[in-house]
Amino acid sequence: YNFTYPFSSSISTANGSALVKIGNTTVICGIKGELTCPPSDAPNKGYIVPNVDLPPLCSSRFRPGPPSEQAQVASQFIADVIDSSNVIQKEDLCIEKGKLSWVLYCDIICLDYDGNLLDTCVVALLAALKNARLPEVTINKETDLAEVNTDKLHHLNVSKHPVSSSFSIFDNTIVIVDPTVEEETLSTAMMTVVTDEDDRLCMLHKPGGSALSGEKLQDCISRAVTRHREVSKLIEKVMDSFEPDK
């Protein structure tokens, strides 16, 4: 494996942020909370809106203009990971049922693209969510208006810790963990496995490519479980080292 360096960075205008580097791939994630009306079909929930941006800065393969297919696929992947893993209980984002809830905009921007984008994005998202602090909001009973108490900040309740592991597959024989961009383009198939701390799978994402046998699939899943332990240990270590400064 390449080494992972997550940094809790300081985007002072965001509620939470993190800069993560896996190999050469660098990704920054900022989380901004806003107040909104909860969705009408689920009045006790809030929203989490992820967006992955691949600007021309990060690689010559991306052109300016509307988001590329890869950026849209990555955004959808992150949204699916959030939904499937329950990383944040959406009920926790509700302030007053049917009236007021939080919407968390998770903007993930890639600064340097050298493969394994999805893994890096998931680590950045998790680190930023753990780092995020939202002000306390109360609803004034008399005026019916929301009052924001910026002195009282509290952390989000991160209930699950999903970690994703990507594999480059070469014709059902060679499997490479944590691929670089060269390995990704040469491979015949890609696969991403997302696991949580209870060793349950949240996502098995294999968008086509060459077929994979059951044994290889099992092998990849066991590797993903081992990798989950390593990565979550690393995230915790970094988060702990940052806490005392605050």
Place this chain on the structure above:
Amino acid sequence: MRDGPNTHVGSMMDVAVSPVLALRKFGCEQSLLSRPDGSSSFVQGDTSVLAGVYGPAEVKISKEIYDRATLEVMIQPKVGLSGVRERAQEHCVRQTCEAALLSTLHPRSSLSLILQIIHDDGSLLSCCLNAACMALMDAGLPMSCLFCGVTCAIEQDGHIVTDPTSQQEKESRALMTFAIDSAERRVMMSSTRGSFSVNELQQCVALSQRASEEIFQFYRDSVRRRYSKTL
């Protein structure tokens, strides 16, 4: 090859009877559109997808690949414009088709596959995959193997349902769609939602592989029926 009352061009048949593996009624019709080079409509219960293939044709210079054909997949929803969700599905379908197609036989050309959703009642992605495979077959494009899509839903009590309806999808705890190849019954594509254990995954893969046998049999029957008519 005549079979009595079933005289319309498309073929309908009930696949699967066993209690665990229950697929809905399948239906398929090929070459129903005149303009595309290959077309098909695939029906799974109330879910219905129409597919059209154009190509091999001239390719835009910017999209040209020097050693193989460029495949474009477009999924058109029933209402509104296609969004990020459709883009993710297109990505899955495209990469699956690319793996099955022998695109090196048509270098510097373009293939486009358009999937129009007629009605969504669950298992949409698997229906798209099936429609895509039938349309590619109808267009006569060279392929190394066929593929089919199978959706499995794990209910709250741990019971696995194959080919769920949208109601069953909503109530389910986890949902997985696999693309299985016809040569060795291996997993070509996988897309999941919700959390599940490794054991449940293995069960679903095994079940999908069994379901794929029935779908490939259905492919064979419907193609045979179609060609028995034209002769």
